[in-house]
Amino acid sequence: MSAKTRLPVGQEAIQLKGWFNAHRFLLLRRLSQAFFLLLFLLGPWFGIWWVVGTLAGSRTFEVLPLTDPLVLAQSIVAGHLPEVTALVGAVIVLAVYALIGGRVYCSWVCPINPITDAAHWLHERLGLQKGWQPKRTTRFWILGTVLLVSAITGTVAWELINPITMLHRGLIFGMGFVWALVVAIFLFDLVVSRRGWCSHICPVGAFYSLVGTKSVLRVSAVNRVDCDDCMDCYAVCPENHVISPALKGKDGETPLILSPDCTNCGRCIDVCSVDVFAFTHRYDNRAKKTVSTAVDAATEQAA
Amino acid sequence: MSATGKPRSVDRRRFLTDTARMAGGCAVAGTLLAYLARDARALPAEALRPPGALPESDFLSACIRCGLCVRDCPYDTLKLAELGEDGPATGTPYFTARTVPCEMCDDIPCVEACPTGALDPGLKNIDDARMGTAVLVDQENCLNFLGLRCDVCYRVCPVIDEAITLEPSHNTRSGHHAIFSPTVHADHCTGCGVCERSCVLPDAAIKVLPTRLARGSSAEHYLKGWEEKERKGAPVVEGIIDLPDRMPEIPGTSSEVPAFEPAFKLPGGGQ
Ligand code: SF4
Ligand code: SF4
Ligand code: SF4
Ligand code: SF4
Ligand code: SF4
Numbered sequence: 001m002s003a004k005t006r007l008p009v010g011q012e013a014i015q016l017k018g019w020f021n022a023h024r025f026l027l028l029r030r031l032s033q034a035f036f037l038l039l040f041l042l043g044p045w046f047g048i049w050w051v052v053g054t055l056a057g058s059r060t061f062e063v064l065p066l067t068d069p070l071v072l073a074q075s076i077v078a079g080h081l082p083e084v085t086a087l088v089g090a091v092i093v094l095a096v097y098a099l100i101g102g103r104v105y106c107s108w109v110c111p112i113n114p115i116t117d118a119a120h121w122l123h124e125r126l127g128l129q130k131g132w133q134p135k136r137t138t139r140f141w142i143l144g145t146v147l148l149v150s151a152i153t154g155t156v157a158w159e160l161i162n163p164i165t166m167l168h169r170g171l172i173f174g175m176g177f178v179w180a181l182v183v184a185i186f187l188f189d190l191v192v193s194r195r196g197w198c199s200h201i202c203p204v205g206a207f208y209s210l211v212g213t214k215s216v217l218r219v220s221a222v223n224r225v226d227c228d229d230c231m232d233c234y235a236v237c238p239e240n241h242v243i244s245p246a247l248k249g250k251d252g253e254t255p256l257i258l259s260p261d262c263t264n265c266g267r268c269i270d271v272c273s274v275d276v277f278a279f280t281h282r283y284d285n286r287a288k289k290t291v292s293t294a295v296d297a298a299t300e301q302a303a
Numbered sequence: 304m305s306a307t308g309k310p311r312s313v314d315r316r317r318f319l320t321d322t323a324r325m326a327g328g329c330a331v332a333g334t335l336l337a338y339l340a341r342d343a344r345a346l347p348a349e350a351l352r353p354p355g356a357l358p359e360s361d362f363l364s365a366c367i368r369c370g371l372c373v374r375d376c377p378y379d380t381l382k383l384a385e386l387g388e389d390g391p392a393t394g395t396p397y398f399t400a401r402t403v404p405c406e407m408c409d410d411i412p413c414v415e416a417c418p419t420g421a422l423d424p425g426l427k428n429i430d431d432a433r434m435g436t437a438v439l440v441d442q443e444n445c446l447n448f449l450g451l452r453c454d455v456c457y458r459v460c461p462v463i464d465e466a467i468t469l470e471p472s473h474n475t476r477s478g479h480h481a482i483f484s485p486t487v488h489a490d491h492c493t494g495c496g497v498c499e500r501s502c503v504l505p506d507a508a509i510k511v512l513p514t515r516l517a518r519g520s521s522a523e524h525y526l527k528g529w530e531e532k533e534r535k536g537a538p539v540v541e542g543i544i545d546l547p548d549r550m551p552e553i554p555g556t557s558s559e560v561p562a563f564e565p566a567f568k569l570p571g572g573g574q
Binding site: 053078081082135137138146157158175178180 | 361366387
């Protein structure tokens, strides 16, 4: 098997499913990221004001308010009772992410994600070391600190340095010094800590993972019996500790990836040559029991 | 993470050190963040908040930096502070009177747009806005103060004759002209900045300052006799009619009140 594991990540999937199918969710995700950015840019660029505002707060078609719940939470602990519009906007956002998985925000919407993904791509290309890997709980500590500082100082504290809203605002309203922040995150992920920002530091990601704990949309290792241990999913997953419990579960244990850290990015579905993973809902506990012939086909082709 | 055969105390010790380390790290990071937050509170004097903005410290807890107010301002008055600018807290809306003042829209769209109430929806009449207070900061360069009739700031004021008036006084330089000094009445000035924008000088002689800089405050215990008298409809202290008038002493003379002689007489006798 050693020859096979040396294949570049996803190579087998490309051979078996074709390049397009092996990048389906990655492409969709990039489209989605571009789509959400474009929605906000339609106004300033083309004068089409369907969506006004930024990720922190916006108004769509003059009626639908959306508010970033974490920003609003900071405002509330800082001592301001917001108007109904902002509260309604935050509840809508919370409800959506509670349903589809909080970190869907991270992988499908957040403008920092393409940057950290790019850093990771280069990191792999250059074959760099993992670097500093802070504990997974770090981001929750940071989240707590942010709320605490907001409460103590009476300001929306994280917004003083939040690269997500700053970058978004920068793209829409004008950049200022924000590019330096973006470069800093890129370099941090590239040379200091592999997947450092999104998977270890960002309190926004931490917040959304809390929001999505009970989310309905889930990735499931339905065909885990077909898994040939190529490890490609572990290699592409930004939070790869979430995979084992589902993939390596015994019969009777759920094949669902239940960790709220999973970003529902779907990359594991893409790169798996034997289609172990699939999107489903959290009440779907079915796991296939018999090995399919796809595995034999895969080993034959690889040989 | 339950212990796998290890004594419990090792686990607990690890847990405690980890927690301590995290808490320590967070304390340091939190302190830095708090320091930044404190720094961001200093709003520079030339940056004015939009109409209805809550007092600065409340505003900083209320504004989510969404930019909706900026978008709905038809005059492009408002800007969002950018990172790295030595100005208002990053992302918050402000305007600079000399660049684009607030045109005091009747329907106040900026307030209407704000989803959080950082711009107080209770502000219904734009004349009640208090974004700052105009001050005639430079009497030495103000053309009206030099005895000319510029009057621009007075004429452009949306609250003309209430927020700003022209107070005539004798022009002692020419001797027979009047000076019309532009005078701001803080009770009515909205701080829109139109006067500052319109001042014809290269640097405006009238500037809108945050009210905390523009104004002093009157002492609480200080009663203005004439107001009290009016309120009472009679002298405040019965029996006191007048106080003796004092004139300055003139060097080289006795302290006797001298007969008044004007220092300068108009040719031809005047009055
Ligand atoms: S972890 Fe943070 S920066 Fe990364 S994608 Fe999620 S929200 Fe964005
Ligand atoms: S488990 Fe799959 S969907 Fe979830 S984050 Fe990892 S690669 Fe993405
Ligand atoms: S009152 Fe009108 S001009 Fe003034 S800031 Fe608001 S929207 Fe802009
Ligand atoms: S609309 Fe309100 S919350 Fe949004 S940037 Fe303006 S003042 Fe702040
Ligand atoms: S700032 Fe100037 S123009 Fe505006 S109300 Fe005050 S005096 Fe009038």
